Structures are given as C-alpha cells and as structure tokens.
Amino acid sequence: MRVLFLGTGAFGEPALRAIAKSRHKLVGLVTQPDRGGTGKHTSVPPMKAAAEKFNLPVFQPPRVNVADSLERLREFKADAYVVAAYGQILSEKLLAIPPKGAFNLHASLLPKFRGAAPIHAAIRGGEEETGVTIFQIVRELDAGPVLGAEATAIGRFETAGELHDRLARLAAPLTLEVLDALERGTAVPVRQDHDLATYAPQMEKAEGQIDWTRSAGAVSRHVRGMSPWPGAFSIFEPGGLQTKGGKPARCVFESVDTVPGDGSRPGEASDRGGDLVVACGSGAVRVRSIKPAGKRSMSGAEFLRGRGAGRFVS
Incomplete structure (x- = not known):
C-alpha cells in the first residue's frame, strides 16, 4: 500500500521509520516549512531530517489546503495518509484525496484528552495510564473512529518529555498493524463515545x-x-x-x-x-x-x- 506521511514534530519519527522499513511503500513526507531563526540559523522540522535519511520526497507547503498544494498531494498517488503532529488543520477536500482515508496518531487513549497537549494533561491530572490511539480524521477535533490503541502505565517519576518519546515508540508497531488491516480490508473503525470526551488544549x-x-x-x-x-x-x-x-x-x-x-x-x-x-x-x-x-x-x-x-x- 502506498502511504504518505504528514508530520512536523518528532512524535511521528518512529512511525515514519517503521513504515519506511515495512513492505508498504512510503511515498513521501509533507511537513511544515523551514523557519528562519536568529542570524543565519534556519530551523528544520525534525521529520524532514528523518525523511531525508530514506531519500523520501519532502513537500513543505506554507498552506496545505490551497489548490496548488492539493494537486501536489494527488501526485503522490497515496492510498492512505498517516498524520502525526503536523501543525495544520486538514480540509475536507484534502481528507478526501486518499481512497482509504487519513489517520492520525494521537498521544492519549481517546476520547480522553483530545487536543494539542494530551501528554502534559495526563501527567498533571494524575492519570495512572495513558496510551496512543490511531483514528480516522474527521472534521471535528480528534473525534473520528478509532482503528487501534495501545495503553501503557505512566511511570511515577516520568516527565512529559520522557513519556512523549515512549508513546512515539509505541505508535510505530501500532501504525503498521493498522496499515496492514487497511490493506486487507479487515480494519474495524470503532466510534468514540463523545459523552466521555475531555480536552487538552494547546498550552501557553x-x-x-x-x-x-x-x-x-x-x-x-x-x-x-x-x-x-x-x-x-x-x-x-x-x-x-x-x-x-x-x-x-x-x-x-x-x-x-x-x-x-x-x-x-x-x-x-x-x-x-x-x-x-x-x-x-x-x-x-x-x-x-x-x-x-x-x-x-x-x-x-x-x-x-x-x-x-x-x-x-x-
């Protein structure tokens, strides 16, 4: 199956590497543009460096939902999109491009802690368990049907940074399981219980x-x-x-x-x-x-x- 990855932050790196080494065809990476820093320094998205190790085409549109960007996405001819910490809201026109859908890796056990800061919220809230969820992206924030999840206990002294890295590693094999099921036609999307949803908005x-x-x-x-x-x-x-x-x-x-x-x-x-x-x-x-x-x-x-x-x- 042909897979296009959309990601900017480091959370998606283990999953990207796993797909690149699997029998699926990773056709490219879509990530945020490089950012100018102080002096001559340029900040490069972590995912870009990871993709370049596999000689993947990298597309960095400032606005991913405009017509020119959508046309470039179609040229990848991907069957499915995997999204992790990308940083732009995806339009319905974009989500309709891959025939098997677009799927997000989220660092909580949905429907708990929808939003941008689920790891911070889980630790600050005293949760004993969290995990990673793969769900199909829909218009409402983190509300799509779930195709896979992996739970894990939160360590007594574990920091948000440490938990971030561990959940990213857990997401890699789970991503392959979901892609395999999508290819076989055996994936079973499970509707979230929206009444149980909680939110973890972007922190200041x-x-x-x-x-x-x-x-x-x-x-x-x-x-x-x-x-x-x-x-x-x-x-x-x-x-x-x-x-x-x-x-x-x-x-x-x-x-x-x-x-x-x-x-x-x-x-x-x-x-x-x-x-x-x-x-x-x-x-x-x-x-x-x-x-x-x-x-x-x-x-x-x-x-x-x-x-x-x-x-x-x-």
Whole structure:
C-alpha cells in the first residue's frame, strides 16, 4: 500500500521509520516549512531530517489546503495518509484525496484528552495510564473512529518529555498493524463515545508557573508535566535567617519529589539537612534539580549554598 506521511514534530519519527522499513511503500513526507531563526540559523522540522535519511520526497507547503498544494498531494498517488503532529488543520477536500482515508496518531487513549497537549494533561491530572490511539480524521477535533490503541502505565517519576518519546515508540508497531488491516480490508473503525470526551488544549508558556498553595503531589505532577516545555517555574525571593542576599530570580524546577511538610507557608524555601525543601499547601517538595535564569542546572543543595533560604512566589 502506498502511504504518505504528514508530520512536523518528532512524535511521528518512529512511525515514519517503521513504515519506511515495512513492505508498504512510503511515498513521501509533507511537513511544515523551514523557519528562519536568529542570524543565519534556519530551523528544520525534525521529520524532514528523518525523511531525508530514506531519500523520501519532502513537500513543505506554507498552506496545505490551497489548490496548488492539493494537486501536489494527488501526485503522490497515496492510498492512505498517516498524520502525526503536523501543525495544520486538514480540509475536507484534502481528507478526501486518499481512497482509504487519513489517520492520525494521537498521544492519549481517546476520547480522553483530545487536543494539542494530551501528554502534559495526563501527567498533571494524575492519570495512572495513558496510551496512543490511531483514528480516522474527521472534521471535528480528534473525534473520528478509532482503528487501534495501545495503553501503557505512566511511570511515577516520568516527565512529559520522557513519556512523549515512549508513546512515539509505541505508535510505530501500532501504525503498521493498522496499515496492514487497511490493506486487507479487515480494519474495524470503532466510534468514540463523545459523552466521555475531555480536552487538552494547546498550552501557553505562562502555564508553567507553580502554584505553591496546591498539594505537594500536585506540584510534583506539575513539574513533571511541564518538563521539558514550557518548564515549571517560580520566582525566588531571598530572605530568612540564613539568606545570603541577592536579587529575585526566575527558576525552572526540573525535578522534585514529595516529602512531609513542617507547617511553613506555601512557597517557603528552607534548608532541611542540606536539601532545598519548598513548602506547599499540604506537604512539601524536595528539589532534586533546579535552573536559575542565566545559570546552569544544579542540585537543590548547590542552590542553597549559593543563595541560601528564601521564598518562591506564585
């Protein structure tokens, strides 16, 4: 079967490689245009580099739904489209081109967490399980019938970045199973229960700010869910009996674990046996790794030695 891949972010890389090495014919990649950066630097979509390793034709239309782009897509003569983190909404005219349909790889167990940020939402929400789903694309957001899904437990200390990479790897064999079934004519689309749908919209950078009035468990999940982007952050204000002075600093919390509280106010940062511990609404978190603005990542103990006690403000 002839397959055209539409993807920009790295989530689709394992699936693209799997299709390229399978008995199916991967006829090309459609991805977002290269982006200009500072100076002479150009940002190339991760999927483009992956496709070039297999000498695949790469098509990078600024607008994929215009007439010229649709005509170029028809020239690929693909039987099916596989879509993963592409970055443009696909029109009904586009979806009608492949005779067997267009299918999206989504990083949740639909209908839970439809939308752009399902991995972050699963971790922040305290979910014990998530997975990857392949569904046929329809007009409504992530609402098409499901052709395959693979569930997996979320690790206790797993970050959004780590879970992203693991789900991407899970999606590869599942994609081949669905393509095989489509080719045989044995694929069975299953309607989603729309009454159970929840949503995980695109995140803004400001959502990384930590609310210290929440429980230690919620703060810990927030830190994991915001790693590596947009980063869980708070402003450190020096103060307290053991302060070493200095100016307020924006700090990104990279790794924490929960510990019992000691009655301190939420956000209060103290030295507990050489560890940096920050009080929460209930309980506290011990800081394992933190990155002050303009500085390298460091342990909580290193942070204490450099800045002393103080307070993190929401």
